[in-house]
Amino acid sequence: MKNIAKILAAVMVLSLIVAVCSISPAALNSSDWEIVHHPTGNPANAVVETTPNNGIRLSHEGHYPSSNAGLLYTQPLNVKEGISLNVTVETNNGNSADTWYGICLMNRPVYFDVTNTDVDSGFGIVLLCRPADQFQWFTVSEAGFAQATTWSPSSDKEYYSDEGVTIDFDIKFEDGALNIYVDGEDVGYDFAEDLLPYLIDDQAYIGFSMSMTELELQSFVINYLNGQQPASEGEAITKAEGGETTADADDIDFENVDKFTLKDFTQPDSINGITTNDCKISFDEVEGALKVEVTGADPFFNIPMKKKMYFDGDKFYMIKMEYKTEFEGTSEFFYTTKEVPSMAYCNLQYDLEATGGEYKILEYDMQESENWTGEIRNFRVDPAAAGEEGQVFYYKSISFEVGEEPVTEPPTTTAATTTEAEPTTDAETDATTDAATEADGKTTDAVTDGGSSSAPATSNGVPFWVWIIIGAVCVVVIVVIIIAVSKKKK
Numbered sequence: 001m002k003n004i005a006k007i008l009a010a011v012m013v014l015s016l017i018v019a020v021c022s023i024s025p026a027a028l029n030s031s032d033w034e035i036v037h038h039p040t041g042n043p044a045n046a047v048v049e050t051t052p053n054n055g056i057r058l059s060h061e062g063h064y065p066s067s068n069a070g071l072l073y074t075q076p077l078n079v080k081e082g083i084s085l086n087v088t089v090e091t092n093n094g095n096s097a098d099t100w101y102g103i104c105l106m107n108r109p110v111y112f113d114v115t116n117t118d119v120d121s122g123f124g125i126v127l128l129c130r131p132a133d134q135f136q137w138f139t140v141s142e143a144g145f146a147q148a149t150t151w152s153p154s155s156d157k158e159y160y161s162d163e164g165v166t167i168d169f170d171i172k173f174e175d176g177a178l179n180i181y182v183d184g185e186d187v188g189y190d191f192a193e194d195l196l197p198y199l200i201d202d203q204a205y206i207g208f209s210m211s212m213t214e215l216e217l218q219s220f221v222i223n224y225l226n227g228q229q230p231a232s233e234g235e236a237i238t239k240a241e242g243g244e245t246t247a248d249a250d251d252i253d254f255e256n257v258d259k260f261t262l263k264d265f266t267q268p269d270s271i272n273g274i275t276t277n278d279c280k281i282s283f284d285e286v287e288g289a290l291k292v293e294v295t296g297a298d299p300f301f302n303i304p305m306k307k308k309m310y311f312d313g314d315k316f317y318m319i320k321m322e323y324k325t326e327f328e329g330t331s332e333f334f335y336t337t338k339e340v341p342s343m344a345y346c347n348l349q350y351d352l353e354a355t356g357g358e359y360k361i362l363e364y365d366m367q368e369s370e371n372w373t374g375e376i377r378n379f380r381v382d383p384a385a386a387g388e389e390g391q392v393f394y395y396k397s398i399s400f401e402v403g404e405e406p407v408t409e410p411p412t413t414t415a416a417t418t419t420e421a422e423p424t425t426d427a428e429t430d431a432t433t434d435a436a437t438e439a440d441g442k443t444t445d446a447v448t449d450g451g452s453s454s455a456p457a458t459s460n461g462v463p464f465w466v467w468i469i470i471g472a473v474c475v476v477v478i479v480v481i482i483i484a485v486s487k488k489k490k
Contacts, residue, residue, distance in 0.1 A: 027054045027229040031115070033237045036070040036207070048237050051221055054229035054236070057090070057210060058101075059219035070210070073225070074109050076203035079195065080179065085169040086224040091217055092163050093131055095462075100130035101220050103169065109200040121199040125191050127180075131160040139194040145432060148194060151187040167221070197256040213474045228417065248369035254311050262379065263303050266396055273304040278387055287394050289324075291301040292383055294391040300382040303398070313337065313366065314377045316400035321362045323384075324394040328354040332382040333366070337432075338375040349385060359396060365403060377470035378486070391430075 033056060035048050048071055057070045077083050080449070085103065093099040106124035129228040135149040159165055165466045178192040195204065206225075210218055220228045231237075252260045264270060268283045269324075271290060278296030292301060319333070331352040334343045348369040352440040353360065366372040383393045 014085075026438075027232045028225060030056075030231040030237050032073060033230070034072045034074055035237065035398060036072045036209075050231040053223070054231045055088075055221045055223045056230045058210065059090075061216065062127050062211060068206060071222075072109055072207040073205065076205055077226070078202050079171065079199065079204045080173040080202045081118070082173065082205075082226075084224070085222065086166065087127075088164065088166045088223055089160060090163060090219040091452075093160050093218060094158075097209070099218060100128045101208065101218070102129070103127045104207045104209070105171070105195060105204040106207065107200070107204065110207070123195075124204065125195050125291060129160055134159060137187070137188065137189065137191070141194065141198070141420040148191070149187065149189045150271075151182075151189075152180060153185055155183070155185070156175050157183070162443065175285045215431055224283045232370075239347070242270065255314075259399060260311070260316070261397055261399045262309075263398045264396075265398075270483050275302045275304075276300070279383070284394065287324075288396070290395045292393040292395065294384065294387040294393075295388050295389055298382075299384060300332075300380050302378070302380045305378055310338075310375050311400065313372045313374055314374075315402055318401040319362075319364050319366050319367045319371060319402045320397075320399045320401065321381075322359055322396040322398075323352075323362060324355045324357070324359045325352070325392065327352060327391050327393065328383040328386060332385050333363075333369075334380040334382065335366075335369075335372070335376055336378040338377060339373070341373045341377070344382065350373070352384075356410075366400075367403070441472060450486040 006109075030050060033048070035046060047440075049056055049057050049059075056071065081103075089101070104124060104126040106122040108122040110122040118135075121139050123142070126140060128136045128138070130136065133149075133408075134152040136150050139146055139148045153159065157165065161168060168183050170183075170184075172179050172181065173192075176192065177190040180187050180189070180191065196202070206230060208222065210220070214490070224230070254260070265283075266288050271281055271283050274281060274290075276292075277298060277300050278294065279294055279299035279301065280293045281301060282291050282293075284291040294297070329352060330349055332347055332349050334347045336343055336346055340346055347367065348364070348366060350362070350364055352362070379398075380396070384391055
């Protein structure tokens with residue numbers, strides 16, 4: 001009896017140790033994650049980091065279209081065994097309907113999002129979470145890229161417009177169907193035919209991507225992947241090769257200068273990070289300048305601006321642009337500000353003159369656009385408001401200067417009349433700015449503290465509190481057995 005008691009005690013203690021160790025779930029290898037991006041994206045603006053609880057945060061600053069950042073788990077997952085995700089959206093994305101983050105399951109480890117319709121890169125399904133339509137699924141097959149279904153949850157949970165919202169995604173193979181559940185609710189679409197025929201041994205690769213318009217920051221955290229924390233502490237995450245962004249204004253002391261260069265296009269690496277639409281850009285070695293060749297009706301190029309490049313539009317409002325072209329007509333500048341984060345309301349049209357084979361400097365007062373005030377956060381050049389294929393433009397630099405203050409005569413008074421000063425709106429402006437700054441601070445705090453998962457901690461599918469109770473019961477049983485054996489021996 002004594003030997004049996006010892007064996008039982010040893011078994012129980014071992015079980016307790018296993019249960020306690022299981023309280024800390026295993027983590028996946030950080031080195032198996034890779035930062036990826038769309039060809040037009042700017043990888044320099046994307047940040048991937050491990051959170052304190054070994055989650056992975058993907059965040060991005062800057063405005064669309066330079067923001068197509070992504071993250072890829074390079075190890076295959078078996079779809080038929082099921083895939084579960086727990087994701088926290090850290091930022092309020094409801095201010096822009098074109099903002100989204102995506103989850104994709106592909107037959108190859110590639111980056112994919114709705115801005116990349118090159119179906120040769122891989123086949124599978126793509127999920128977009130966006131504020132306007134909630135959840136949208138797309139299929140990528142030999143037939144092309146197509147929307148499969150749009151689904152809105154029945155709950156009142158603000159999945160995309162509230163900070164700190166945590167979402168559970170479950171992909172399950174049930175009765176021959178491949179179903180997706182969001183917080184336990186079936187989206188009502190069978191994805192088997194859209195995904196399974198393209199997989200080898202049912203192995204799929206999962207990736208994440210995001211793209212944003214009119215927002216300065218977007219951030220979300222992957223808390224769990226198949227019940228495991230997605231990152232191992234202390235391990236590095238692989239960075240995909242990509243162009244580096246040259247930031248001309250990085251080291252400028254904006255408080256103590258009267259002018260600065262936003263972009264110097266005279267060096268070959270100056271075109272890195274620039275995103276385009278309806279035009280092709282290159283560095284022309286003969287001209288020593290950026291060359292823009294128009295290919296469509298809406299040509300523009302977007303100059304990447306990170307946070308430390310944001311500048312005061314009330315101080316710097318005289319733009320100088322050195323250019324050369326044979327085009328003559330209407331051109332445009334677009335921008336965004338802290339107070340007005342939409343290019344739809346922030347633009348300025350101007351007349352561009354042909355330069356006759358020489359470089360000229362265009363000088364313009366950006367305050368002609370009423371929203372050019374406060375912090376400028378993004379800048380875009382549209383060479384021609386209505387582009388035509390074959391138009392060519394060269395640019396050497398874009399800079400901003402302090403404008404001359406208008407000279408005003410002091411008010412005159414006479415003994416007979418006294419002019420009462422009109423109240424100014426400076427106090428109101430300061431109050432508004434302070435309120436916006438305070439709100440911004442709250443947003444930043446929310447992002448910094450984000451990444452915690454509301455999903456219950458489990459081990460092998462069993463909640464940890466169950467293991468703790470089992471361990472406690474084991475200890476009690478051991479004590480009882482030892483006491484019984486001791487009494488019998490006496």
